[in-house]
Amino acid sequence: MKFAVIGAGFYGLHIATRLKALGLEVKVFEKADDILTFASGNNQFRLHLGFHYARNFRTRQQSRDGYFRFLERYGKLTEVIPENYYMVPQGDSLVDFPTYKLIMMSSGLDFVEKELPPEITHPCGSVLTAERVLMIDRARQHFHQHLPDTIHLGEVASVTMADGHVEVNGETFDYCIDCTWGHLIPDDKFFFESTILLYYRKKNQAAPSRAYTFVDGPLCSLYPTENADIFTLSSVPHTPIGQHSTSAEALHTIASLSSHDINLKRLLMEKQLMRYYPTFLDDYEYVDPQLCVKTKPFGHDDDRSCYVKKYGRLIKCLSGKVDNIFYAAAEVMALIEGADE
Ligand SMILES: Cc1cc2nc3c(=O)[nH]c(=O)nc-3n(C[C@H](O)[C@H](O)[C@H](O)COP(=O)(O)OP(=O)(O)OC[C@H]3O[C@@H](n4cnc5c(N)ncnc54)[C@H](O)[C@@H]3O)c2cc1C
Known part of the structure; x- marks a missing residue:
């Protein structure tokens, strides 16, 4: 199976890493001139544990789980405070x-x-x-090293759904994962x-x-x-x-x-x-x-949890925090595994 992942922030890079680990063919598209340069490279760099979210249970639970999984897999991309x-x-x-x-x-x-x-x-x-701090330069080095020949710099201008496949900039893929945090394909929610x-x-x-x-x-x-x-x-x-x-x-x-x-x-x-x-x-x-x-x-003041949605061959990830990458990857796999087409 061949996957297009759009966006080389933490979500796109982590999901691409997991898909490649399964032996699948993956192409990551990134419109900027390097990886981790938009929201993933411009935030408060906090690896959340949940202490920020006294009013949102779902966000707290995802943070606590994501924090420990992040330390397991990417501990070197963080520092103790x-x-x-x-x-x-x-x-x-x-x-x-x-x-x-x-x-x-x-x-x-x-x-x-x-x-x-x-x-x-x-x-x-x-x-x-x-709670720790995220080390973005180290993360850039890590993903460049672990995703050789996978990241393609260039903007995605078109995603077209077709019968049994999806076309990204005219190229055919089995699935497309939109990891642009909603910038490419808007979401009315x-x-x-x-x-x-x-x-x-x-x-x-x-x-x-x-x-x-x-x-x-x-x-x-x-x-x-x-x-x-x-x-x-x-x-x-x-x-x-x-x-x-x-x-x-x-x-x-x-x-x-x-x-x-x-x-x-x-x-x-x-x-x-x-x-x-x-x-x-x-x-x-x-x-x-x-x-x-x-x-x-809309409507959830303190909600920074992760939402993953599937529209045919297109899967979209939206999340307010970096630690949810594991939740997102698991949801993507489950949606593909359970796909009925
Ligand atoms: C002010 C602020 C503070 C924050 N503080 C924290 C914090 O302390 N801790 C925390 O965990 N989270 C924090 N966040 C949230 C966190 O930054 C995001 O949840 C996370 O970076 C989202 O990652 P992503 O990969 O989905 O998006 P991004 O990192 O934005 O990656 C999306 C990528 O898609 C690319 N792209 C967009 N359109 C196209 C296209 N058409 N073709 C090709 N590529 C395209 C973009 O260039 C970008 O590189 C903060 C966010 C902000 C804005």
Whole structure:
């Protein structure tokens, strides 16, 4: 059997790896000039365990399972974060600290309750977690090495369903797996959200290198990256720029964002973090924005779980987090195995 996989983000690359391991013929199409350059290379690089999702059981379960499977198969593409704090700020969080701990414990998530680090001044309940950071450069090297002669740089302009096969750019395949996170073939149950994260460099070398995540609700986080001195600042209310019904509109929005717009976002995001970490700007300096697009399901505020859908010979994967790649691959295999045509 011959497979076309469209999109060389974590989903396309992992699914292609699994299909090749079965001895199947696979061709990955990627429109950018390298792999892992869109959402998979522009996010907060958090290998989630579930602590971010106090209000969504399905997402928490998929994260916990995906985290351990990711460590088993791709552990070298992650790094430990020695002090990874999740904090529940009094008065600001949608859940109180005892409820938060109960939700995590009942989902089988282990943590260590810990006093607040000294730079955090707002009263918060706080736990240390084992969440890790994703190493994107290492991931690029890994997939280039493990998928030789499989990745083809070039845009897919047409996918045509035919009797018993599918045509991608005029070439015949048995199945096509759309791993473009909804950009190629739109889905009326999902919308696009243009986003901004901010990169900061640690300027005070004596300052601690911690990960800080404030939950639950319209809060913010500062998280390490693969570069030891660089961190991302993300904010639930301020990271979204706009909601769009088409990919083209979302991409146009991030491409045309002015430095004035970016500076306004920056002021809001810094102010939000400094409510909890007042000396943040003594320890870190602003570097650059990171602009990207999220694909989100309508109507489920906190749902980042994975959806896999089949339309004849076309299978589509949509997921709000990297750790769901195993769930997606299993669903793809099950849909092919159970196919009745
Ligand atoms: C701001 C932000 C923060 C996030 N933070 C996290 C986080 O901390 N942890 C986490 O796990 N997840 C996070 N996510 C979500 C995560 O980035 C996505 O769930 C994941 O990257 C989706 O992977 P993918 O392979 O489906 O999509 P992508 O990585 O976007 O890959 C799709 C690929 O398809 C290609 N493509 C599109 N159209 C075509 C075409 N016509 N022809 C050929 N190729 C095409 C694109 O160029 C792209 O390379 C975040 C996302 C955003 C935007």
